[in-house]
Amino acid sequence: MLMKIDVAQILETLKSRRLLPDTCQAAFLVGSAARGWSNQKSDIDVYLVSTDPWPMPDLVGVPVPLEPAEVGWHSSFIDNRGWDLAYWLDTQVDQMLAKVSWTDYDQTRAASGDALAPREEVFLERVTTCVPLMGEDWLARRRAEVESSAYRSILVTRSLGAADMAVEDTLGQLEDGDVNSAVLSARTALSHIVDALLEERGQYGSYIPKWRARRFQEADPKALPFAKYWELETMQGFDPRDPSKWINEVLTLCQDLSLKIEV
Known part of the structure; x- marks a missing residue:
């Protein structure tokens, strides 16, 4: 309440x-x-x-x-x-x-x-x-x-850089067959790219992730509908028998958004 x-x-x-x-x-x-x-x-x-x-x-x-x-x-x-x-x-x-x-x-x-x-x-x-x-x-x-x-640009740059590093970690872990770690790294990449998307629109506060969903709803970014974000955030489509499917979907999203977000 x-x-x-x-x-x-x-x-x-x-x-x-x-x-x-x-x-x-x-x-x-x-x-x-x-x-x-x-x-x-x-x-x-x-x-x-x-x-x-x-x-x-x-x-x-x-x-x-x-x-x-x-x-x-x-x-x-x-x-x-x-x-x-x-x-x-x-x-x-x-x-x-x-x-x-x-x-x-x-x-x-x-x-x-x-x-x-x-x-x-x-x-x-x-x-x-x-x-x-x-x-x-x-x-x-x-x-x-x-x-x-330059506050907005500083935060967007930081989040994009962190997302990129997490994507690289995910790819390296997948290549090494460390799927569990790759799942966690992909989740990290998703968090950072969403933060960058929100920060671009003036919705700051990535150090307090419990409010990310609320910040997302206020920002209402056209590049990513809330329903799709929430589906990935809550891993609704994750299949433990085929983790790579969810991982690749997240990495594709990260790559797509990184090209659209302006610093």
Whole structure:
């Protein structure tokens, strides 16, 4: 059952429990709740961005490859729901956006997956899908900066490269007679090529694969109908007596989509 989130109540809770920094420029609901995908067991996830570090005593420092090299993290249980709050600095956001600038874009680095750390990639994705609690102007500016950056190209390049490597693994394993490993590698190739297809259309979030089907339905790519994707994802046509048939179908799809997806 999907949950309806009261945005005004979330902001009021942050204020009443003194969880909102004095120099906060923006606070926004992120994750499944922001996208309308949450359920009774889903947490409330909020990002808060300030100009100055907040000396809250019970914040846990989570490492990030930025300066400062950590993000404050606060977890609590409020009104029978888990709350996870991440406290970022505006200067850290500047640094993340600098990493995805067209000036610094490097296709080889993008393909290797080294352009962004997972936590940075998720932050930028969530800027594009969040629900603002405060700081709408700040969010509008940052969303425009993400949109005009190389972020999409970096993620598409990474996913296409990963799909290509998984296809090569599959072919090598088939040639060696290692069919079981080839099945697993083909599944990996399918995941990456679908991620590339969705990222091309601005549906990011490949680090959280549990939402891939929902992202697919929102993207609605013409190159691959959802029914066909779901058939392959759930291996409906897989025959244990002839695994190569399913494998070859996946590899053919990967090859076809890789030629259609634009970086």
